[in-house]
Amino acid sequence: MRKYSVFALAREAMRGHTGWQEQWSSPEPRQEYDIIIIGAGGHGLATAYYLAKEHGLTNIAVLEKGWLGGGNTGRNTTIIRSNYLYDESAGLYDHALKLWDGLSQDINYNVMYSARGVMMLSHNVHDVQVAKRHVHANRLNGVDNEWLTPEQAKAFCPPLNISAAARYPVVGAALQRRGGTARHDAVAWGYARAASDRGVHIIQNCEVTNIRRANDGRVSGVETSHGFIGAKKIGVVAAGHSSVVMQMADVRMPLESYPLQALVSEPVKPIFPCVVMSNTVHAYISQSDKGELVIGAGTDQYISYSQTGGLHILTHTLEAICEMFPIFTRMRMLRSWGGIVDVTPDRSPILSKTPVPGLYVNCGWGTGGFKATPGSGHAFAHTIARDEPHPVNAPFTLERFRGGRLIDEAAAAAVAH
Amino acid sequence: MLLIHCPYCEEERPEIEFANAGEAHIARPSDMDGLSDQAFEEFFFIRSNPKGLHYERWRHIHGCARFFNALRDTVTDRFVATYKTGEPKPDIAAEGKDQ
Numbered sequence: 001m002r003k004y005s006v007f008a009l010a011r012e013a014m015r016g017h018t019g020w021q022e023q024w025s026s027p028e029p030r031q032e033y034d035i036i037i038i039g040a041g042g043h044g045l046a047t048a049y050y051l052a053k054e055h056g057l058t059n060i061a062v063l064e065k066g067w068l069g070g071g072n073t074g075r076n077t078t079i080i081r082s083n084y085l086y087d088e089s090a091g092l093y094d095h096a097l098k099l100w101d102g103l104s105q106d107i108n109y110n111v112m113y114s115a116r117g118v119m120m121l122s123h124n125v126h127d128v129q130v131a132k133r134h135v136h137a138n139r140l141n142g143v144d145n146e147w148l149t150p151e152q153a154k155a156f157c158p159p160l161n162i163s164a165a166a167r168y169p170v171v172g173a174a175l176q177r178r179g180g181t182a183r184h185d186a187v188a189w190g191y192a193r194a195a196s197d198r199g200v201h202i203i204q205n206c207e208v209t210n211i212r213r214a215n216d217g218r219v220s221g222v223e224t225s226h227g228f229i230g231a232k233k234i235g236v237v238a239a240g241h242s243s244v245v246m247q248m249a250d251v252r253m254p255l256e257s258y259p260l261q262a263l264v265s266e267p268v269k270p271i272f273p274c275v276v277m278s279n280t281v282h283a284y285i286s287q288s289d290k291g292e293l294v295i296g297a298g299t300d301q302y303i304s305y306s307q308t309g310g311l312h313i314l315t316h317t318l319e320a321i322c323e324m325f326p327i328f329t330r331m332r333m334l335r336s337w338g339g340i341v342d343v344t345p346d347r348s349p350i351l352s353k354t355p356v357p358g359l360y361v362n363c364g365w366g367t368g369g370f371k372a373t374p375g376s377g378h379a380f381a382h383t384i385a386r387d388e389p390h391p392v393n394a395p396f397t398l399e400r401f402r403g404g405r406l407i408d409e410a411a412a413a414a415v416a417h
Numbered sequence: 418m419l420l421i422h423c424p425y426c427e428e429e430r431p432e433i434e435f436a437n438a439g440e441a442h443i444a445r446p447s448d449m450d451g452l453s454d455q456a457f458e459e460f461f462f463i464r465s466n467p468k469g470l471h472y473e474r475w476r477h478i479h480g481c482a483r484f485f486n487a488l489r490d491t492v493t494d495r496f497v498a499t500y501k502t503g504e505p506k507p508d509i510a511a512e513g514k515d516q
Contacts, residue, residue, distance in 0.1 A: 243464075243466040244467075244468050253463070253464075253466070255464065255466055301436065305491050306491070306493065311418060345461075401462040402455060402458040
């Protein structure tokens with residue numbers, strides 16, 4: 001792999017950009033791999049990368065039924081934060097946040113991680129109590145989070161309407177300064193390039209149709225649209241389709257898949273300097289480096305695999321955005337889309353071994369998995385390579401729903417469900 | 418937005434009149450105290466979450482307020498049938514032949 005640098009850019013500028021290589025290779029699948037990862041989204045590709053980098057395992061294939069990063073990795077609102085209430089969640093998400101810092105250097109790919117701050121608004125007494133509890137719990141866990149008055153919130157985010165006459169007046173805000181955004185496509189492409197460079201095979205347009213098991217119950221490989229491919233270990237990182245894939249190995253999951261929508265406005269000049277979320281009015285908003293306002297909506301109420309959602313869900317979110325930011329009422333929306341998110345009963349993810357030997361699952365990220373991409377891949381790679389969880393993901397087992405030790409965040413996207 | 422046929426009102430009404438109430442035909446065990454952890458997990462947490470036909474409960478909360486069941490395709494979001502609580506499941510195989 002040719003390293004990206006300012007010198008490479010200068011060299012290519014001199015010779016008409018004819019020397020750029022393909023970012024990752026697209027080999028024919030081998031007959032067998034040590035490890036197969038099902039799903040080439042951010043989490044799956046990060047898993048493959050850390051398996052190669054941290055554990056020296058390179059006989060790995062990442063199988064993707066569509067194109068790389070075309071699922072929820074390419075559909076989310078790119079928000080990064082780690083201000084979760086419970087110790088287990090703070091540990092997992094802050095593990096990821098620490099990896100975001102330095103990720104571009106690590107994989108030699110500009111993922112445009114921007115720690116521009118995530119501000120969560122409070123509109124009433126209950127919000128204030130919950131937010132302050134989060135601030136204190138986060139600080140005890142070493143996660144930065146601070147309380148702002150409405151005036152401080154306005155200073156941090158000038159478009160904010162803090163008028164007491166607003167329908168949902170802002171009475172304070174919790175700010176995580178290390179939170180922010182990153183370029184979602186670059187995360188998938190960067191991990192793919194770095195993993196491919198270390199010998200990982202990335203095979204797109206290769207749908208897994210069955211998981212085959214040997215007589216002793218262990219996994220032996222997968223049947224795909226490219227034929228059978230053997231594997232000693234299989235990691236399922238299939239987001240909204242996790243329960244469909246796990247069913248192939250006769251494992252029934254505590255998951256339900258819902259459409260989650262987002263939309264962007266026409267691009268405008270820089271106006272919105274941070275990420276703002278509100279649980280109560282159910283809206284979150286940031287501005288991309290292209291200039292579009294990126295707005296996240298809620299899930300539909302019914303399970304679906306359609307990758308579309310109801311228009312009334314978007315309307316509801318835009319009403320909330322207009323209440324909070326009256327200056328945006330006349331902006332035009334450019335496009336909207338839906339992704340399918342897999343939601344667990346306690347709204348915390350599952351990164352775990354399974355009852356099937358050799359089968360591992362990383363799922364249940366629900367409405368907020370993008371932020372965890374590096375930490376998820378790092379911890380899941382450890383789980384697969386060592387056949388035991390990393391301390392960071394040890395509480396996030398599949399068995400917790402049987403034993404009752406839930407991690408009841410109940411709000412992965414920090415908005416009320 | 419979905420259009421949903423309420424089998425009690427016998428009318429097709431917009432989705433915002435209805436509340437989805439999860440997977441249908443999951444019977445609450447009569448002896449909850451005696452339930453094993455595995456049986457409780459199965460009842461309380463495990464869901465079929467199919468990519469395809471799904472039996473689910475809806476409540477016409479802003480209409481007659483009654484619960485009913487539906488058979489819906491989760492890929493197309495098309496309703497195959499809605500039917501009153503207590504009525505037997507529509508036969509998926511038979512419905513498939515009609516299409």
